[in-house]
Amino acid sequence: MKNLFAKIAAAGLFVLAPVVAQAAEGYSTANVNMRAGPSTRYPAVAVIPAGSSVEIRGCLSDVNWCDVEFYGGRGWVSGQYVQALYQQRRIYVGPQYYRPLGIPVIRFSVDNYWDRYYRNRDFYRERDRWSRGPDYYYRDRDRNNRDRDRDQDRRDRDNRNDDRNWRDADRNRDGDRDWRNRDRDRDWRNRAGDQERQDGWRDGNRRPDRRDPDCLPGDLSCDQ
Template identity: 40%
Template sequence: MRLRSALVAALLLAPTAALAAPGIVTVSTGLRAGPGSGFPLVDRVPEGARVDIHGCLRGNAWCDVSFSDDRGWVSSQYLEYLYRNHYVYLPDYVDEIGVTVVPFVLSSYWSNYYEGRPWYRRHAYWNNYWNSHERLASRMTLDPRAARIGRAATRDAAVALGRNGVNAKDNAAISGRDAATARRDAAIAKRDAAIATDRTRVGRTDRLVNERANVQSRNPRDAQARIMHEQAASRSAARAQPMARAHE
């Protein structure tokens, strides 16, 4: 029977570690050994401290959290819950968030987390206390000051998120303009490179045409010079031949 109870408790507690959600404590408060202000104090949690929320008791008045190396219960009126990338005041959003509902089984919970504590041996007393206060632990009652602080923190987070969203849109617009400018500059550079290439080709073609024209213009003059040279040589030879015969 004892083994069965231990297995049931383990099954109840195991999923909560995997489903833990980030949270923030809005005001300095006590981490209790059970869901109620009458349970022994495990530790003090300072304002603004980060905690992991493993779930809340049915009614969402008290939540099972981890803080530092300790585990215990904190009233939900002192908690903010990470929801859609910003922290919200938990009592105002419990229905929308759908916080995991977890049970409180004193014997197994204390065996897992509080063995060695001064009050650990008083199981019978605290079991009786829990049986008489369980209904109170499921009732949501808000301290006006705590609610005011929690809701103000939620508003501040929403404003900051909106401001970040506007900045992100502005940055995206600037990035878009920069990208368009870069594309335009790249197109201009490509066009200029094409024009320069065309000019180079035209210049090279013009030089080839000029060189061919020069060659063609030089060739007739060279041919005429050779002809004149040959004619002069022929006349000289003709004059020289009669003189040679007279000498004979």
Template identity: 45%
Template sequence: MKIQTVICALVGSVVLGISTAEAAPGYATANVNLRAGPDIDYPSVGIIPDSDPVDVRGCLRDESWCDVIWAGNRGWVYSEYLALDYRGEPRPLPDYGVAAFGIPIIAFSAAEYWNHYYVGRPWYGDRARWFAYTPRPRPGWHAPPPGPRQPGWWRGGGYRPPQGMQPPPDRGWRPHPGPGNIPGGPPRGPDDRRRGLDDRMKGPGNGPGGPGERPRGPEDRPRGHEDRPRGQQDRPRGQDDRPRGPDDRPRGP
């Protein structure tokens, strides 16, 4: 019974994309949407800026999409727009494949994934629709060949970049300099990482499928009476401020 329980837990973690393996650190090589599932029809969680660091948690078997963590957010990204270090050089993930980087192959279950990562997000209210949705195979993508592969194999055979995007960079690409964006640099913390959820999401051309809805936080609430600076009109009312009645009139001699 104990062994069966452990096996069930491991299977569940693979379906969710909660891999027991270490995350593989990498970078986004373009401004690319982080999706709530492996299809461009899923809502956008945010837009990962070019050169922002990510942790790759797993990829689909055909390596078309990968499950990543970015700036505290979880979601799915096109694999060829993820670069990982290979012998000292950032290379597109499909060039050498998940096995070369120790990345597990995972499946996607919308109900389990969304219930684990997206409770309270704006799109979670529409979850019944997405739980019933079946992700489509990626147009213009084909599964990697068996055995050893040649770098760039995926660029041939009918590959075309997602609509509105340039093809991923080839050899020689490096992340833009900046804190946390270069190998050996200081790790990025909560205060200096770019969230990618600001004005970069406004307007077309910010990633495949267009911008998503930016999660709203406390800073987005309309400013009300409690937010304005307290002035004279806000001080507690004292004896001099109470309504004056007959007993308060000036007394004569």
């Protein structure tokens, strides 16, 4: 039998069983946000109350962040807020304790992780922007906000200019109307003055009527 297994292994026909990923039981030391990635700049997906039990599924080797499971949800928590039991005492989870605690070292990918756990989240729609890293996402968002604010300022300025132009146009129309009214009044006064002067001229050149009581007999200006 041993020779049979040896021959199978030598022939490369012996298939190893898949290695089951290790995990460790941990405890949150404070009310801490569980986030969608290993940084405080990723969106928060839940709040883990202080003293709650979490399952540590893996940690990054270069940054002290761990992928944890809490009440069926998954997310990332900084190792400085998670303790685990090691040699009858609780210790904060750090890279030097990963192997003794049975915590696997893992990597993080927005695409794979978010596809698996966050398809129903609002921020999933911006996965492509987040996949470049939170710093890029916030720079891009800030740039878009600045562009939007600049466009809004431009629209506000254009609106103010439009309002000023309308006010100027209204003022010009009012001015034109006032000038027209003044010209009309002046024309009326001129016509009235002309009529008065004309009436006065006729009165001054009309000979008195013979029946005029002021016309005395013998007055050569009176009609005889």
